[in-house]
Amino acid sequence: MHTLNPILYLASQSPRRQALLTQLGASPQPLLAAADEDVEALEAPLAGEPAAAYVQRVATLKAAAAAARRQQRHLPAGIILSADTTVSFAGEILGKPADAAAAQTMLARLSGQTHEVLTAVVVENLRGERRLSLSTSQVTLATLSAAEIAAYIATGEPFGKAGSYALQGRAAMFVTHASGSFSGIIGLPLHETATLLAWAGYSLLTVAT
Numbered sequence: 001m002h003t004l005n006p007i008l009y010l011a012s013q014s015p016r017r018q019a020l021l022t023q024l025g026a027s028p029q030p031l032l033a034a035a036d037e038d039v040e041a042l043e044a045p046l047a048g049e050p051a052a053a054y055v056q057r058v059a060t061l062k063a064a065a066a067a068a069r070r071q072q073r074h075l076p077a078g079i080i081l082s083a084d085t086t087v088s089f090a091g092e093i094l095g096k097p098a099d100a101a102a103a104q105t106m107l108a109r110l111s112g113q114t115h116e117v118l119t120a121v122v123v124e125n126l127r128g129e130r131r132l133s134l135s136t137s138q139v140t141l142a143t144l145s146a147a148e149i150a151a152y153i154a155t156g157e158p159f160g161k162a163g164s165y166a167l168q169g170r171a172a173m174f175v176t177h178a179s180g181s182f183s184g185i186i187g188l189p190l191h192e193t194a195t196l197l198a199w200a201g202y203s204l205l206t207v208a209t
């Protein structure tokens with residue numbers, strides 16, 4: 001048994017995105033940046049940039065960088081998928097915390113409040129055409145004590161996560177309400193992703209003989 005699907009390159013170092021795609025039955029191949037490529041620079045918000053514009057711009061930059069990387073490495077043609085997730089609260093972008101103090105500040109701000117989680121996903125087809133989808137979800141956190149925030153940071157979970165928490169992890173106990181896309185909150189909105197993959201000619205349900 002084999003599928004007729006093209007190669008699917010995942011332009012992400014996130015094991016969660018890999019796992020979420022695998023959950024759909026896809027077989028993504030990582031297409032990672034070289035050590036000397038300045039990936040962090042891609043993720044700097046512009047002054048006054050709205051969160052929705054920011055995630056869409058960064059996800060698009062990630063896809064473009066991956067497409068260039070594929071060509072440089074003379075890898076076979078394939079579909080390219082990238083994504084970017086951020087948290088938006090009170091008009092501000094809350095990205096990944098730089099350190100424990102930054103995580104503490106973010107979690108204290110999000111405590112007892114409702115914020116938005118935005119994920120943009122970009123797919124490039126075999127002809128080099130790109131499509132993007134934006135997923136926006138709302139998450140409400142319980143009021144957190146200083147001790148709870150400190151203990152949560154000590155678990156290490158906030159690091160590498162936009163907004164300094166992981167809904168798929170221990171922070172689930174802090175979430176009183178969430179609406180939107182669960183997979184989008186944790187890094188890859190799967191309905192939107194499947195729709196983009198279908199557009200690009202990557203089938204997730206039909207298996208050829």
Ligand SMILES: Cc1cn([C@H]2C[C@H](O)[C@@H](COP(=O)(O)OP(=O)(O)OP(=O)(O)O)O2)c(=O)[nH]c1=O
Nearest residue numbers: 012013014084085161162165166167185186187
């Ligand atoms: C809010 C929230 C974010 N996150 C994560 C998803 C993203 O991986 C991360 C935001 O960082 P991103 O820059 O979107 O992604 P990444 O750096 O992990 O991977 P790459 O750029 O290589 O694709 O925050 C969770 O895992 N759970 C959550 O509940």
